[in-house]
Amino acid sequence: MQKQPSSLAEKAYSVIEEMIVTLKLAPGTIFSEAELSREINIGRTPLREALQRLTSERLVVTMPRRGMMVTEVNITEHLALLETRRVLDRLIATRAARRATPEHRAQLADLAANLAAAARTQHTAEFMRYDRECDQVLEDASRNPFAARACAPLHAHCRRFWYLYQGNGDLGQSATLHAKLMDTVAEGNEEAAAAASDQLMDYLEQFTRAALEMF
Known part of the structure; x- marks a missing residue:
């Protein structure tokens, strides 16, 4: 049985990862933390933790002064x-x-x-x-x-x-x-x-x- 997220940060990670994998957040999509926080109804602090993890996994990258971007596929x-x-x-x-x-x-x-x-x-x-x-x-x-x-x-x-x-x-x-x-x-x-x-x-x-x- 699939594990249930044990924290809000893990829940945010699971939700965003699925959005990226299923192309709801397609490669090259630029988004802001505020927009994503409202869309998935999770606070900015756990969201930021999730995005840091996704960044380390090369699924998103930070775009200075623009927000975050879903990585392209090479x-x-x-x-x-x-x-x-x-x-x-x-x-x-x-x-x-x-x-x-x-x-x-x-x-x-x-x-x-x-x-x-x-x-x-x-x-x-x-x-x-x-x-x-x-x-x-x-x-x-x-x-x-x-x-x-x-x-x-x-x-x-x-x-x-x-x-x-x-x-x-x-x-x-x-x-x-x-x-x-x-x-x-x-x-x-x-x-x-x-x-x-x-x-x-x-x-x-x-x-x-x-x-x-x-x-």
């Missing part, structure tokens, strides 16, 4: 991001396979089924919500907070990339690869989990290169 840089994510995802997958509790394993099995159902109906927003929950359960199950904290913003960038270029993607194939990862972790098979993680990253790299060929 496809070449995204390939470098995937290189980094590949290493961290494999680590998280293998440690989750080793350390997951029975509750984690049951959650992963449920999420694999939910992802498949969302893919069948081509419901991208629902698919991405389940994708985020999968990441959170794997990160929690790995019991490696350093890897989890490093990987979380990379996943956010990848979800945004999918929204931008989803015409090149295949939700069904993505769901199948996610399910394989979830199943191998739930089974406690570290070697198979590492292989499944790499296969998913191979697909995401192919998806990114297909977007690059559009230009």
Whole structure:
């Protein structure tokens, strides 16, 4: 089950991150703290904390005397991001396979089924919500907070990339690869989990290169 924000700053972060990922705040959008505070109905102090975190994760940048701007997407840089994510995802997958509790394993099995159902109906927003929950359960199950904290913003960038270029993607194939990862972790098979993680990253790299060929 998706974690609930434990503070107003975390709530602000979660709301704004989703707005960025789903392109409600599209790349290049300039906004002010005051405008955003009114829109999401969260005070300026927790909002500022959330924006500082999003800035450190390169999802927003400060524009002197103009406000904040949602970062643009650079496809070449995204390939470098995937290189980094590949290493961290494999680590998280293998440690989750080793350390997951029975509750984690049951959650992963449920999420694999939910992802498949969302893919069948081509419901991208629902698919991405389940994708985020999968990441959170794997990160929690790995019991490696350093890897989890490093990987979380990379996943956010990848979800945004999918929204931008989803015409090149295949939700069904993505769901199948996610399910394989979830199943191998739930089974406690570290070697198979590492292989499944790499296969998913191979697909995401192919998806990114297909977007690059559009230009």
